[in-house]
Amino acid sequence: MIVERLLSPSYRIRVLNMGKFEPGEIVDGFRQRGAYIMEFPRDIDPELAIESFMASSYGPYVYVLKFPKGRLFLARHTTWVFEKKWPSPERYIARDESGLKRFLLKEASRKSMILMEVPAMLIWGVVWWLIWKYSREYPLATFLLFFLGFLLNDLAKVFEYFVLGYCKE
Secondary structure (H helix, E strand, O other), X not given: OHHHHHHOOOEXXXXXXXXXXXXXXXXXXXXXXXXXXXXXXXXXXXXXXHHXXXXXXXXXXXXXXXXXXXXXXXXXXXXXXXXXXXXOOEEEEEOOHHHHHHHXXXXXXXXXXXXXXXXXXXXXXXXXXXXXXHHHHOHHHHHHHHHHHHHHHHHHHHHHHHHHOEEEO
16 A cells, blocks of 8 residues: 555556356446456467557556456456455556556466566565575564564565566555
């Protein structure tokens, strides 16, 4: 929450895992509210499909709807679209269009997901290595990390935001 206020993202992303729902009624609900929605095609290049989605839609609110059997829908709107019966979404923020594109590639393609997760793992690896190094040299650091550990999570989110272009809200 603090990170979101400081970074002022251009896009807000919600990932909804709709395992219990059928795509028909959800897709129609998005369309009735004026959202642009597209089923992600599996037969063409994922990057091309995402470029097409971004070029043909507008709005700062982006939705990734995951249904059973690997069906994936992308939606975009100028306001929030949500109903109480839907599961709680995973929330992300994106800095710009390239960050949004990276995030959507990560969600749509397993190969891209693996390639996109490497920088995040490197960031967390450096953070944990620094913690381990300083906790061995300074025992007081371990005590302080216990009480101030929430700051490390926000710091890692800021690094992810500036390196990858997106982070978890």
